[in-house]
Amino acid sequence: MNILSSVVRFSSAVLIGSWLTVSHAANYDDAVLAFENRDYASALALVLPLAEQQDIDAMTLLGRVYDEGFNKPNEAFPWFKKAAEQGNAQAQLELAELYDAGEGVAQNTEQAIEWYEKAAAQGHDEAQLALAIHHQEDLDDNKTALTLYLKAAQQGNATAQYRLGLLYLGDTGISTDKLKAWLYFSLAAHKVPEAAQAKDVLELEMSNAQLLQAQMVLKQWQSSR
Template structure:
């Protein structure tokens, strides 16, 4: 499985924000600065122009440019996809010690991208990158040794890497360490230490850990029961698209926990997502589903009204004024009289324009 165009592009764009990072040794600062014009074009969305600016730099030996060109060929960004060319440029960059290229090269060996699968090379290049504190490489080495992927399972080796990542504050490593303590993998089983590391991972933005900490506060497991605090963790997780947190959040909101009195119910929850407030980021698709569920299951007039709004304005669904008229009329039918104004408005608009 390939890394994906957006993910690869984000890796490259790291260097338009700063000349070098924790996962990019200072010796590549000059290479990064020389790529400024290429980064600028990519940020504008001109991927092909960015690739063309990077290519001469790559040919001249710029490690950052070689990484970027390798990504371009690997994902078809600004150039036709070509696994062999991608491997060639990525290897050149990795051989110069560029950590992100080392990580990407390991993935190429793992996924047979432009080269025959070779787990010895996978481990070699992940290890090189991990020794430069590359978070992705550390995560993969933890997984490789923890699950015995291409090597004999070795919990001690997995623990070594996840401990390093945790000391560096990497959420993925903190979550893995939490799982190790929860299940007793390479360490003595401890629910309290597991929760401690889940909490750190949650604070550093891991969506699954945010959900786990939220559930712990709902259930009063290891930590004190606190449903209002649980909501804050669920919201952070939901904003990253973690579905399990959405279900837990809705269950609490529906009971009006953590919300102003009278603001519960599926329709009001839908409005939270439609408008983007109460700490919830705007998500029209979720809002539409909540309105639809409430309208159909409970024959709720206000929910039908909201569906009419969504159809009319293309919020969470395809814009369809004809369907909007039907939804507004259904709202009236089920007692939401305010929708009559919208029915009349669209009827007048239809008569004027001659549309159905």
């Protein structure tokens, strides 16, 4: 084989590989779009071949199609488990939720917490929120809950922000701080109606100076994002 033939064959292999990569990505993107548009049949047809190739993101999406689209958690479970074991944070969260609810698998709180912890360690805000609620409501450990709520709140999780506001207000073992409570209620108000109501009530208890200071802190928080 001469040099020119070798170069041509190598170039062809590279082009084919690049085309397959682009095609794979396009199919995955189309599957995501179909899923978001609730066209679950199309999403399934697009993502199943990719998941069968052991693509982690595709396996996770396929699990969501089965679970959220077709209400078949038993079919979603093995795909979430495969992707979770390979480190996909979303799959770890989804797997934890199945164990937590006993859907598609026998209910197992210990397994649920383990997978929530793995996803939270990767910075998944919903997992951090779930763990925070577990520590607050099941373990009566508000200090650990506070730390986890803060991590989720920093990522814009409105439920975590609302719960933070409540922690800074109540008899929870956390020092009362109306300024911080108002801040987090304000951040969550556009998504959590209870937060907007709590913010309005709290403002009635705050002086003009306190409210002005709180508004300045809110502006600083928003400008830092």
